[in-house]
Amino acid sequence: MKKIFISAGTLAILSLSAQSNQDLMRQFEKQRIENNEKFEAYVSKHYGTSRSADTQKRIEEQRSKLAGFTPDGNPLFNELTDLRQGKNSNADFLQNGTINGLTGSFNGENIKYTVFDGGRAFGGHVAFDNMPNRITNKEAATGTTANYDLHATAVTGFIGAKSLPITLQYNGANVSVDLKGIASNSTFDNYSFHNTVLPGGSLESTLYQKILLAAPKISNHSYGAQTGWLLYPLPSTGQQVLYWNGNPDALTVAGAHQDLQGAYYVNDQQYDQIVYANPSYVIVKAAGNEATTGPTGYGAVLPRYHAGPANNPPVQFAATEVLPPDNCQSGYDCISNGSLAKNIIVVGATDIIAANDNRYTASTDVVRSFYSCAGPRDDGGIKPDITTTGTEVAFAATAENTTGSQSASINSGTSFSTPVVTGIIGLWMQ
Secondary structure, X not given: OOOOOOOHHHHHHHHHHHHHHHHHHHHHHHHHHHHHHHHHHHHHHHHOOOOOHHHHHHHHHHHHOEEEEOOOOOEEEOXXXXXXXXXXXXXXXXXXXXXXXXXXXXXXXXXXXXXXXXXXXXOOOHHHOOOXXXXXXXXXXXXXXXXXXXXXXXXXXXXXXXXXXXXXEEOOEEEEEEOOOOOOOOEEEEEEOOOEOOOOOOOOEOHHHHHHHHOXXXXXXXXXXXXXXXXXXXXXXXXXXXXXXXXXXOOOOXXXXXXXXXXXXXXXXXXXXXXXXXOOOEEEEEOOOOOOEOOOOEOOOOOEEEOOHHHOOOEEOOOOOOOOOOOOOOOOOOOOOOOOOOOOEEEEEEOOOOOHHHOOOOHHHOOEOOOOOOOOOOOOOOOOOEEEEOOOEEEEXXXXXXXXXXXXXXXXXXXXXXXXXXXHHHHHHO
């Protein structure tokens, strides 16, 4: 019989990691309770006591996406931020087994990815039918996760859809694409980033608690908090406005505006604590899509609001107040907290390399997508860590209902570049 020896040092490390995770779980539970109390106070100020059914639904949706609070007391919410991608990143060399020095091909066999996203991925999509039971949804089919989620399905497909050549209509023309992901023989555990009660549980779990419970080897996070300028539905009416999520008390002098873009904050610390306690775990996260959002950029036609005095309901900018510049107007410093952690891999988006048979040949082939948030962190730390193609890419999609659908679409975002990097790292692990 083969004997397996585990050193005392290894056992000590495993014990310390388990203890650290237990301590973190208690810390995150305390923070969940504190954030819920702060949110109740926020709701009371912003919505009053007489609320319609639609308003109450909007409140519960916000509660489930709560990511924390700014120092000024404003809530932060997590929001959702084809074959050419594989060739742009040279992943097909790994898939096809054509890298010198490596024997065999690598397509995610025996690799499990964990996806934290907007909800349940549609595992019944034909893009995942090359093997049975590839997707395991860990969320209950109730409440905010009752319906299948298009974004979660797309992200999962970028990591691991099978080869599926199709023709789509895009910008008035027929476009031939292949929905193939990076690791088409991999499997998935899928969670929502919303605060939910997991099956078998009795208490609500936050995103960070779910990460500890899942204990993944590698996970994808194509969502993020938004600071600076963002599109925002007014609490009172649901009207979409351009909202300044910065310090409302620093708007009377040009250039004196204050925000959390580039600032290492509590949610960054939480990701770092998790990875520090679990050093073999890899978190891959989107940089965000808010570059150019602002009064002269994306959203310029919308009414402009900021938080009211003493964190009261939003008010329109007064004539005496100075509008802060568009996010990343100078070409840098617009990544929001949660995507600035030191121990995670943050991914930006680039345009598709269309020339050279979709291959990288020189640095001039790479063009940052206009919406992709840019660093660095305020302390000079480099973020994002890496970029890949995320613009005008095709993906498996679904109707957002309880039955799902066989759909596909084309869109852009760091949400879609991030799972490509996640997929490739999984192949490296393999």
